[in-house]
Amino acid sequence: MNIDLSGKHAVVTGSTGGIGFAIAKGLAGSGASVVINGRADAKVQQAVETLKKQVPEATVEGVAADLSNADGVATFTRRVPEADILVNNLGIFEPKAFEDIPDEDWLRFFETNVMSGIRMSRAYIPGMKKKDWGRIVFISSESGLNIPLEMIHYGMTKTAQIAVARGLAESLAGTGVTVNAVLPGPTRSEGVVEFFAKLAKEQGVSQEQMEKDFIAQHRPTSIIRRLATVDEVANMVVYACSKEASATTGAALRVEGGLLRSIG
Incomplete structure (x- = not known):
């Protein structure tokens, strides 16, 4: 199967690094023009330059905007009024005991992880419906089905x-507009790498051992027995955004290494 997204315009939120950047790279490599997004202009521009080096033929631009609030979404959509493909990747996570999570954190997580995608989708759906073609993907998580005890507020947003x-x-x-959720499992993104590096330093073990211990202790049902790579997640997203995925909609597409034991 040769995925060709030539002529399609894609927006990937929270895409200066990690899974978001890998998705942007995958879409650009398939011929789509891509808009990279992040909060800091310098980081956005750095990501744009990196993507251009990795995919020389790519058509890519960057728009800095904080999409965790309505004003930021309005700023972004004024700059980019239409999109054929929208990947709602923006998200935050933080391990914290339930009794230590204040109201402010619950609201911040919901605004960032959920409302950003709702607002962005609402902005772009009318244009997609007019064209009778569009792809919207929410980057959820296996944590949406398997709520992590160490960060219940995060799991809630993923559900x-x-x-x-x-x-x-x-x-x-x-319509010709499809909407899907993609559910990664533990993935070796920059944020996760930094998280494990901090834990490894605190516990006096190597980062490699820390990752193995995490899978064994917290995700023991993993079939691949390792963290996924950002490219493995991006491959699923690129397919969901393709013309070939026209009959795939309303689905929760898993890229979690088989750790969810339910068949359905």
Whole structure:
């Protein structure tokens, strides 16, 4: 299968690094023009230059905006009024005991992880419906089905993304616009690497051992028995955004190494 997204315009939120950058690279490599997003202009421009070096033929631009609030989304969509492909990747996580999570954190996580995708989707759906073609993907997590005890507020937002994606897909029934959620498992992104590096230093072990211990202790049902790579996640997203995925909608697509034991 040769995925060709030539002529398609893609927006990937939270894409200056990690899974988001890998998705942007995958879409650009498949011919789509891509908009990279992050909060800091310097980091956005650095990501744009890196992508251009890695995919020399890419058409890519960057727009700095904080999409965790309505004003930031309005700023972004004024700069980029239309998109054929929207990947709602922006997200934050933080291990914290339930009793230590204040109201402010619950609201911050919901605004960032859930409302950003809702607002961005609302902005771009009218244009997609006019063209009778569009792809929206929410980057959820296996934590949306397997709520992590160490960060329940994060798991809550990931469950919400799955629900929004399914409901939105049904609301677009009969159109050429598909909506899906992609559920990565533990993935070796920059944020996760930094998290494990900090834990490894605190516990006096190597980062490699820290990662193995985490899988064994916290995700023991993993079949691949390792962290996924950002490119492995991006491959699923690029497919979901392709013309070939026209019958895939309303789905929760797993890239979690088999750690979720349910069949459905």
